[in-house]
Amino acid sequence: MFRSGVVKAALAGLASVGLFFFAINAALAAANSTAVDPFAVNYFNNANTVGPDDTLRIVDPDEYDAAPDACANIYVFDPTEEMEACCACPITPAGRLDFSVNHQLTNNLLSGGVIHSGTIKVVKTNLNLAGLTCYFNPAQCTGATVCDPTNGSNGGNNFVFGGPNHVFTSAAGSSLLSFLTHDLNKFATGGTNVAEAVFQSYGPGIVPNPNTLGFPDGDATVLENYCGFIQLTGRDHGLRGTCTCPTEGPGDL
Amino acid sequence: MFLGKRVFGTSTAILLAVAIAMFAWSSMAAAESEESGVELQNYFSNAQITVAGNALVNITAPFEGDATAPNNAVKVGETCAMIYVFDTSQAMEECCGCPVTADGLLTLSITNNLADFPVGDAAAGINSLTDGSIRILASEPVTDLAYFGDSIPPWVNCDLSRSVCCDPAGSYNGFVRNVLDPYNELTAWGQHIQDTQMTETEFEVAPADLSDFSGLPVACAGLTSVGSGAGACTCPIETPTSGVIAKSK
Numbered sequence: 001m002f003r004s005g006v007v008k009a010a011l012a013g014l015a016s017v018g019l020f021f022f023a024i025n026a027a028l029a030a031a032n033s034t035a036v037d038p039f040a041v042n043y044f045n046n047a048n049t050v051g052p053d054d055t056l057r058i059v060d061p062d063e064y065d066a067a068p069d070a071c072a073n074i075y076v077f078d079p080t081e082e083m084e085a086c087c088a089c090p091i092t093p094a095g096r097l098d099f100s101v102n103h104q105l106t107n108n109l110l111s112g113g114v115i116h117s118g119t120i121k122v123v124k125t126n127l128n129l130a131g132l133t134c135y136f137n138p139a140q141c142t143g144a145t146v147c148d149p150t151n152g153s154n155g156g157n158n159f160v161f162g163g164p165n166h167v168f169t170s171a172a173g174s175s176l177l178s179f180l181t182h183d184l185n186k187f188a189t190g191g192t193n194v195a196e197a198v199f200q201s202y203g204p205g206i207v208p209n210p211n212t213l214g215f216p217d218g219d220a221t222v223l224e225n226y227c228g229f230i231q232l233t234g235r236d237h238g239l240r241g242t243c244t245c246p247t248e249g250p251g252d253l
Numbered sequence: 254m255f256l257g258k259r260v261f262g263t264s265t266a267i268l269l270a271v272a273i274a275m276f277a278w279s280s281m282a283a284a285e286s287e288e289s290g291v292e293l294q295n296y297f298s299n300a301q302i303t304v305a306g307n308a309l310v311n312i313t314a315p316f317e318g319d320a321t322a323p324n325n326a327v328k329v330g331e332t333c334a335m336i337y338v339f340d341t342s343q344a345m346e347e348c349c350g351c352p353v354t355a356d357g358l359l360t361l362s363i364t365n366n367l368a369d370f371p372v373g374d375a376a377a378g379i380n381s382l383t384d385g386s387i388r389i390l391a392s393e394p395v396t397d398l399a400y401f402g403d404s405i406p407p408w409v410n411c412d413l414s415r416s417v418c419c420d421p422a423g424s425y426n427g428f429v430r431n432v433l434d435p436y437n438e439l440t441a442w443g444q445h446i447q448d449t450q451m452t453e454t455e456f457e458v459a460p461a462d463l464s465d466f467s468g469l470p471v472a473c474a475g476l477t478s479v480g481s482g483a484g485a486c487t488c489p490i491e492t493p494t495s496g497v498i499a500k501s502k
Contacts, residue, residue: 041289041315041440043358081329081357119313119358159320184306184444184451193306195453200288200440202315211319211330211437222317 038124038175039219040199045117046183047101052194054101058122059177062093071147072097072176073123074243075223076105084109084118086227088140088147089245090127091176097246101180110230110241122199123220124176128152136231137242151220153228159221161228175201289315290458291391291435292465297338299446300368300383308444308451310367310387312351312359316437326394326415330355332437333419335390336486337469338367338382346371346382348473350419351488352394352412353439360489363444367486372476375483389441389456390466392433395420408477408485422477423470431474433466 044054058072069092076085085108091097099105106115128148134141135155140148152161178199203209208218215221234241297308318330331354338347347367353359361367371382394417398405401418405411411418423431441456459465476484 039315041313043311043313043442045309045311045360075356077356077358079358079360081354083356117358117360119356121315121356182442182453184309184453193451195444195451197442197453197455200315200455202289202438202440209316209437211322211327212317214319214321219317222320225320 036175037201037203039202040122040175040178041119041202042122042178042180042197042199043117043119044101044106044180044182047106047116047118048114049116049183051183052181053103054181054183056099056101056105056120057179058089058091058097058099060091060093060095060124061174061177064094069093069127069145070176071125071127072178073125073147073149073220073223074099074105075121075123075149075227076109076243077119077121078109078111078115079117079119082111083223083226083230083241084111084115085241085243086149086223086230087243087245088125088149090145090147092248095248097248099243099246104244104246106243108240108242108244110234110237112237112240120180120199121223122176122178123223125151125220136228136235137239140242149224150228150231151224153224155228155232157225157229159215159225161224288455288458289438289440291438292459292462293389293391293439293441293456294386294459295441295443295454295456296384296386297363297368297443297445298384299448300364301380302383302446306446306451307365308363308446310359310361310363310441310443312353312361312389312439312441314353314355314357314391314437315440316355318355324396326396326412326417329415330437331394331412331415331417332439333392333394333421334359334439334441335392335419335421335433335469335473336361336367337388337390337421337473338371338385338486339388340371340373340382340385344373345469345472345476346373346385347484347486348421348469348476349408349410349486349488350392350421351410352417352419354412355437361486362489365487366489369487370483370485372480372484375480387443387456388459388465388469389439390421390433390469391436391439392419392466393436394418395424400424406477406485407482407487408473410488421470422474423467431467431470433470435463435466 069090071088072091073088078084128146132141132146134148154160182195184193212218230241312334314332318328322328334351340346368382409420423433444451444453
């Protein structure tokens with residue numbers, strides 16, 4: 001009786017320890033969920049004002065020199081949810097891209113206007129196939145590493161993408177680490193006040209957005225489609241609607 | 254033997270309870286780790302104090318809409334940010350519902366939009382709401398605007414271009430339910446006045462608690478019914494970008 005009780009107690013203890021570690025693992029996995037979600041969002045205020053320029057910094061946390069390059073797809077929206085600019089920039093593992101909000105992300109809007117606030121989405125994808133035809137901005141598709149924020153969209157705002165050139169998968173591995181400074185000076189009576197916020201993972205890479213389940217790549221398909229539309233519209237207006245990729249490193253702001 | 258079995262059973266029950274509690278904790282941790290969600294929380298400080306300027310709350314709806322939906326509001330992912338403002342003693346002081354579309358940005362001043370007319374001080378004609386907390390629920394918009402008749406209450410805000418409104422008291426499509434339905438997730442950031450400087454933090458995703466989707470609307474309904482105009486926070490009107498090329502999302 002005693003032996004049986006001891007064994008049962010031991011088994012129960014082991015089971016509890018197992019459940020404990022399962023719980024810990026689940027918690028850690030959840031806490032690390034942002035690392036596998038390629039979608040992230042942030043906002044900007046007070047762009048193109050007398051306050052300090054905001055800086056977007058993107059780091060690819062993939063293992064140094066071990067993983068392939070990736071694309072940082074960037075979509076810029078005005079406050080009324082209209083996409084105003086988009087671009088996609090190659091980034092290497094452990095590489096870093098620095099963008100000026102005023103001079104690289106909001107300086108060539110489709111509307112031709114000026115925005116002071118809005119949202120920015122950063123989506124990590126794999127590279128497009130070399131040789132992809134970029135319909136609207138061939139510069140996006142030159143060189144060995146091709147990143148097309150439209151992913152071969154025909155620009156018709158109709159969710160039609162290029163045929164054999166269309167290759168897209170959400171990038172495997174870690175998400176990009178993206179940071180944006182925020183100029184909080186709009187109402188301040190003096191001085192400057194700058195904060196910084198990490199881009200927020202919003203989940204469609206983990207739990208699909210029910211609104212976009214009908215598209216092969218979910219939210220990414222929608223963003224690529226809109227990007228194609230604005231780049232087609234902007235093509236005849238000096239390539240409006242495109243943001244500018246920096247070279248890796250902090251030196252070109 | 255009977256005693257032994259009973260003791261073992263009790264121990265097992267305790268261990269299982271601990272294990273279940275740990276499992277439940279892990280689920281809560283999972284909910285808390287999300288960076289967008291249907292219930293968000295943050296604090297505010299030093300509202301009405303102008304030394305360091307005016308702290309803002311910025312809210313966006315990151316989920317893309319259903320681009321193939323016939324309903325224009327669904328197409329653009331229109332979501333209600335139901336905002337509930339509390340003082341430091343957990344009393345709800347203001348509430349309002351603000352529509353926000355996918356990738357749109359709501360920028361609200363804490364002093365001028367969210368803590369400008371608290372119900373607690375209304376009778377005394379003062380505003381002592383300087384510190385407290387803010388909860389935001391993501392909910393589906395109301396589409397039956399006829400419910401509101403000729404006048405839309407001040408705590409309800411509408412996107413009339415898409416014929417939807419946001420009622421934080423939970424009147425949904427003509428039915429006064431005082432219950433909200435969770436909808437597309439939201440992400441938000443809150444600025445905090447710290448003495449003479451400002452800091453900023455992301456809104457934290459609250460542990461999933463569906464009771465807040467009924468409790469908060471009920472409290473809001475009570476608040477606005479006795480407020481005589483007080484207790485309704487306000488939503489800013491977004492200004493479209495000026496420009497020469499039309500955009501269409």
